Amino acid sequence: MEFFADPAFFVLLAAVVAVAAVLGLTGHSLQRWGLVTSVVFLACLLGSGPQTVALITFLCVARVCVVVLAGNPGDQQLFYASAGLTMLPLVVYKLTASSVSLWGFAGISYVTFKALQVVFEVHDGLIGRDELGLLDYLSFLLFFPQFTSGPIDRSRRFLADAHRVPPQDEYAGMLARGILLLLAGMGYKLVLAQLAQRWWVLEPWGDGPFLAELANQVRITYAYAAYLFFDFAGYSLMAMGASYCLGIRCPRNFRAPFLASDVIDFWNRWHITLSTWFRDFVFMRLTRTLMLRGRRRGWRWARDRVRVAQVGFVADMLAMGCWHGLTADYLGYGLYHGVLLAGNEWLQKRSGFYRAHRRDRWMRALMWFVTLQLVMLGFAIFSGQVSYLVKGALNG
């Protein structure tokens, strides 16, 4: 059963929301109901075969890691081992994805992010040993609305919501908002995305005039971008809506991404919970380490904030590309965005011309337009359109 797509899912969801509404409106906690229904949904999603075994072994490994680390949170070696082991199932799965798909289950990518966040914050001393109850841990990791494709919530935020029993009118507001979000998301994913998808069919570069062929390829890219946006933003709205109905104020994942004023701004608007996860746990930590080491060891380049940021951006986006999958298209997409962000950093920090004109209307319009085209080219890499055209050109 595919979440937020199959009719059976929606029937089951309606029943779950109806019971949640009764519980919530009569002042009961929704945490246990959320966990019980998540287990039922995941059983329907994963079946009784290898995927369920993979999920259970993942949970055991992640749980043991975090409990052991909590006993000695400051230990650097233990931290690396815990983070590595928590990531291991995902790494094994990604490495074998093209053949046997060992240790994989639907949702592994997203649940790994959530489990790693807990590991990182235990190490930082932000999550104490007594805040790692099994019920809390499982209700966070398994929460079905966010399980397969995010949004990637954070445990401390999630559990504050899960523990709180809101007053009746507050919950009524959340429920109404949740239902509206569910309906809006359905409109996005089931209507608009389906319409856009009809326009997205890969076509080879033809024999017509260059500009006409280019325009045709651009049309295909835009159709894909529209499809991807409505499909994913629609899914995210529904996931957010179902979360609200269960008393969880799930963070939003999209904020008008095609209005972005530069590439950084794009990543603050597109798949927000993914990019902020990478910002907090990869980019910021990597740049911090580079700066600290650089100061101690006297690396000259590490004194240059722009240079450190550029290294951080490329590494950050490459890691994101790997997470999408170990294929040329995804790695190319990651590298491309890393280079764009590095270039953007130079422009905004070092270009006197840009800095002198950045508030001018024409510059803002130009930046918006150029950003949109660069983002579209990124989607053409991501969707395989670029590699399809390259292969076509190489094979004549």
Add this chain to the structure above:
Amino acid sequence: MGDATESVRERTLSLLEEVCGDPAVHDHLDDDLFELGLLDSMGAIELLVGIEDEFGVSIAPTEVPRSEMNTPNKIVEQVEKRVA
């Protein structure tokens, strides 16, 4: 307020001035530095690294929500809390 707090305050503000590269931080003690364009994620990291160097206290990147560390006064408050 003893001399010690005063100096933590001054040291933090001069560190902030160095990171932002703009003495204007002293004129915006209660304004959002991210909105003013004086700080960004990279500046925030440099600030955390600077605080670690200067005061020997480490603040993890996700420890303090941005809304509690976005003005000079709030930043000083976070440092004072940990130095004390």
